[in-house]
Amino acid sequence: MAITRRKALITGASGGMGKACARLLGTTQDLVLTDASPRLAQFAEELRAEGYTVTGAHQGDLGNEALLQAIMADMRSGLPLTLIHTAGLSPSLAKAGPIMQVNLVATVRLLDAIEPLLRPGAAAVLIASSAGHLMPQIPEAAALMADPLAPDFMPRISALIDGMAQGDAEKAGGISYSLSKQAVLALTQRRALAWGPLGARITSISPGMILTPMGQKEAQTSGGAAMQNAAPLGRPGVANDIALAAQFLVSAEASFISGCDLLVDGGSIAAFRQGAAKIG
Numbered sequence: 318m319a320i321t322r323r324k325a326l327i328t329g330a331s332g333g334m335g336k337a338c339a340r341l342l343g344t345t346q347d348l349v350l351t352d353a354s355p356r357l358a359q360f361a362e363e364l365r366a367e368g369y370t371v372t373g374a375h376q377g378d379l380g381n382e383a384l385l386q387a388i389m390a391d392m393r394s395g396l397p398l399t400l401i402h403t404a405g406l407s408p409s410l411a412k413a414g415p416i417m418q419v420n421l422v423a424t425v426r427l428l429d430a431i432e433p434l435l436r437p438g439a440a441a442v443l444i445a446s447s448a449g450h451l452m453p454q455i456p457e458a459a460a461l462m463a464d465p466l467a468p469d470f471m472p473r474i475s476a477l478i479d480g481m482a483q484g485d486a487e488k489a490g491g492i493s494y495s496l497s498k499q500a501v502l503a504l505t506q507r508r509a510l511a512w513g514p515l516g517a518r519i520t521s522i523s524p525g526m527i528l529t530p531m532g533q534k535e536a537q538t539s540g541g542a543a544m545q546n547a548a549p550l551g552r553p554g555v556a557n558d559i560a561l562a563a564q565f566l567v568s569a570e571a572s573f574i575s576g577c578d579l580l581v582d583g584g585s586i587a588a589f590r591q592g593a594a595k596i597g
């Protein structure tokens with residue numbers, strides 16, 4: 318008799334954390350993978366050759382509606398699903414606008430698309446960032462970011478970020494990243510309210526400095542170096558630190574955990590909060 322397994326959708330699946338999550342979750346669940354990178358097809362083939370079940374590998378921009386529909390068609394199984402959303406852009410990789418589009422707007426579109434498939438037992442983890450914890454709350458930004466699908470969202474948030482950065486494009490990228498991740502923390506709380514009555518859970522993880530391809534670039538910046546040096550545990554994180562935390566958060570052992578964020582940062586945020594380290 319065939320064993321029916323849950324399906325896990327991993328976004329950013331050919332990135333550092335995405336790969337680690339696919340390898341770990343893929344031991345017990347069938348995988349649906351997506352990433353903008355053309356490296357995705359090769360990674361999916363590697364996994365299949367190693368015995369993993371990959372039912373779909375969808376290459377493209379997560380903001381693309383047709384791509385989302387194709388992914389969701391692949392996710393239909395009647396069983397509770399798993400979502401690990403790692404796709405994202407950081408200031409070393411992109412400018413302020415695309416960072417906000419991918420980290421927040423595409424995240425909201427993804428959650429909207431997956432909601433009709435939620436069943437009791439479904440669980441999602443969004444990857445936020447410790448940067449979202451360090452950013453002070455800006456009520457005007459928070460109000461705008463509560464509705465990122467509004468037609469005037471991008472011009473309005475871009476104007477706010479440009480004003481804060483005073484024309485410094487590098488600074489604007491950092492502000493956009495921190496705000497977008499702060500918005501993911503709030504989004505997790507809001508969706509937990511909507512998903513709870515469906516028996517579905519949603520949480521987020523805020524990584525500190527994790528030496529993935531993105532993390533290696535960020536570690537060269539003053540902010541990234543400060544994050545890494547702040548960790549009382551005295552080491553940067555590895556992608557599997559995030560995958561192991563995500564595996565717990567989507568497991569039955571975490572069945573009373575929803576609407577909250579887990580810092581996986583080696584203690585960096587605690588060090589900043591306690592005044593034991595300075596932001597770069």
Ligand SMILES: NC(=O)c1ccc[n+]([C@@H]2O[C@H](COP(=O)([O-])OP(=O)(O)OC[C@H]3O[C@@H](n4cnc5c(N)ncnc54)[C@H](O)[C@@H]3O)[C@@H](O)[C@H]2O)c1
Nearest residue numbers: 329331332333334353378379404405446526527529531532
């Ligand atoms: N690495 C760190 O130190 C660190 C720290 C805090 C938060 N994060 C967050 O963790 C998540 C995973 O990052 P990572 O370190 O694995 O980075 P990574 O760059 O290795 O992987 C990210 C993946 O997202 C994909 N992606 C980017 N834009 C996309 C789009 N529009 N559509 C589809 N896919 C897209 C990229 O192709 C890439 O494969 C990100 O959201 C990042 O912001 C990372």
